[in-house]
Amino acid sequence: MVSETAAGDPSTELMLRVRDGDAVAFEHLVNLWQSRLVTLFLHHTGDHSTAEDLAQEVFLRVYRSRANYQPTAKFTTWIHTIANNVASDLRQRSYRRREYGVPANVSASSSAIGLEQIAVDASGLMPARLADRTELQAVVQQALSTLNERQRMAVLLAKFEQCSYEEIAAAMNLTVPAVKSLLFRARDQLREAIAPYMQGDQS
């Protein structure tokens, strides 16, 4: 399992070289993963500079932990775990300091307010006036921000990293049924959030 994973995953091979002190391999690893991580954190936080900072934090943790890296799992799962931990730390810091510009975290229980706001905002984004893709992106991004942290991370890992249930569960320290439930609720909430826009689109 380990050998197969390491053999088939270029990132794992790069990480093994980094562990052995190959600085060039680390550069390759950063080059390979930076845009993916920035995209993940961009849709998670809604802020590009914050996303880059968090991606850098992930790389720094990877580098600090290089000596202890064991290819017991795919590098993808490992780095997704670190990314999830970094995002979790950001949430805890923002909760303590109340100063980070994270999008409003609307939980499932308190999503009604956010959905109402989405509906009100979407009223100004009727299809007749929704001329370009940027506005659609804003609607989807805002709908994504109505998810709670774990739902959003699960959706992003599934959608943009194309992780399987098992990989998401491993990265987020959840069981597979829990991930399925998480994604199901996220899907429903996304659908409700985008519904006003879709209704206007069909009319």
Added chain:
Amino acid sequence: MTMKQPAEDAASPREALPTPVSDADATDPSLALADVWDLLDVLPAAVASPDMMASTIEMAAVPASAAISRTGSPIGTDSRATSGRVGRPAPAASWPSVRQWLPGAALVLASLLAGIAVGRATAPSPESALLASLPVVQHLDLLREAGSVAFLEAVAKGGYPPPRRPPPAQSKADVREDAEEFDAAIAALRAGGAVTADRETVSLRREQVLRMPEAQRRQLERSAEMFQRLSGADRSELIAVGRALADPGREQLLKAARLWHAWVQLRDPADRRDIIDLSGEDRLEWLDRWSRIDSRQDPRQDGRDPMRPFYDRERDPRRRPPPEFQQGPPQLWRDDHPRPPRPRGPGPGLGPALGPGPGPGPGMGPPPTDRPPPPEETQAPPR
């Protein structure tokens, strides 16, 4: 955006998501689940800034000595980062990291314990500091009255005389007893040993305090509290005074302290505290003023005490009538003429027109005599 292909052996969430046909909520024709999922595709793929990789490499190239993470954990000790599982320990990965920081942690712990031990050995505790200054604490009132070494030296150089009058409302026995108490306090101060002592002396003093009667220990505790409330400079000054008074070679300072004590005793007890609280200069000014007054108005010469309240002067036994009143009234008749008898009692009255007065009248008083009246009756009565 570089997208990783999903693992073939793992179920993809996209495959697991229900289709619009099978979704019970897909009865709403306005919304298809696939559309919701596909709508996420409109989210743009981010592009890292050009300098991000360079700054990341630069940040990662921090020397190992400074490679303490921002969370405070050394390299490789972030269990969540190294284990690959949130909150799950990874023994195979974490044990080497423990081996890395364990010697350092042990060294830090040993240094900490050694520092605490050295600190306890060198730095005296507050209790030990008090016990080291026990003679000062025990004679705090005496030393506070003395003030400072500089003040005592100024008093010694000033040549001030002792007060000529005794303290108010004190007999000679009281004055003598007070002087004996002062000398006893000085003797006890000298017998108490050094003001600052070594550890053995502190231990002996601790036992001495423990053997004290309860009342004496409480008094000592009050003095200790007062001593601790003083500033560091004041405490040092009192310790210096204690050393000076306990030094047999500085008798002039002891005489000055005794002289100052006698002057302070002239004041009422309520006023003595104000005098003691004066600064050294104010004390000297007060001593100058009252020593001048005392020298001008010697109570042994005129019998008046300027420091005695006016309402108390009438009861002063040393006060006598002025000399002109001590000679008696002027003589209005010659010595060869017989003096009229001095009426006894209220007298016969104010005159014949008013009739006899309330006095005893003729026949009721003593018989007239030719003897001259006693000398005190010829003098004016004292006021």
